[in-house]
Amino acid sequence: MKRILVLYYSQGGHTAHITRAIKQAIDTEGHQCDMMHVHEALSAGVDFDQYDAVAVGSCVLYGSYHASLFELVERYQNELAKLPNSFYSVNVVARNPEKRNPDNNKYLQKFIELSPWKPQQVKVIAGKVNYPAWKWYDRLMIQMIMKMTDGPTDPTSVIDYTDYEDVAEYGRGLIKLAS
Template sequence: MNKILLLHSSTDGQTIKILNRIKEQLSNDSDCELLDANMLPKIDFDQYSKVLIGASIRYGHLNKKLYQFIERYQSELKASRAGFFCVNLTARKEGKDTPETSKYVQTFLSKSPWQPEIMDVFAGALYYPRYRWFDRVMIQFIMRITGGETDTTKEIEYTNWQRVTDFTERFRTF
């Protein structure tokens, strides 16, 4: 059985939710281990047949610890069959929902010493009631500017689960 490493750099949990769905889909023929890349874990990449990193955007940026993780393990990632996906609210809009059209993925590729062989981008979720006051106000402001939902009583999941399924199948066979 294949062993796959699933790493997350998540802020509010949607990236973990997506990785758990991927884990479920891969569980028939793979043993998957889920770890927090932001904790900068010590990893023996030789025990994994594939690696997948999922990372969320907060205030326009990926977590700095994700870049530290990639810097630390860039040679191992380059030598592995490794993929990447980005989760953000901008991807809820058509035309900003592919690796080629996502400014966040393009920024990641320009900053990262590792260039993933397989990538995607998924829309995240808006969980206003769960946010601290500052985050709720800031995200509401950003959503107002970008034409998104501003009702702070709402929770909206924008993730297209069929896209996640399609990506999982591409990842399984790459």
């Protein structure tokens, strides 16, 4: 049995939902997956020695990742590098199939460029538009971004672009990575 740690940053809850789906895929295969929010990892610490692999995931906020994600990878870059490891980026631009390719996803490429940790494996996962759940200024900013990228701008739109079978396959792939 493999034990896998998934560290994640989620702002509105969708990346946490995706992380639970990754955990479920791993658990269903008879392995153990622990998930921990980046903030918890930074405040409580992480015992990496008990894991066979680690994945780190985060949503994109206004074209970048939360500062705490960079703090985490800065603090734990050596521990992350010692284990088989992966990074997944959740972003709405990946609603377009060509943007799910890591080489074509500018947000993922920006993370790799700015991060002191260089993940062995990377994954892009399409996110969710949820205008009603967002604060008015987030909704307005994202509507402007969507208008520029031919995305949905209707303020009542709730569209989940996530391919959950692909997410489950990613989880099963983490088991193989741990082997």
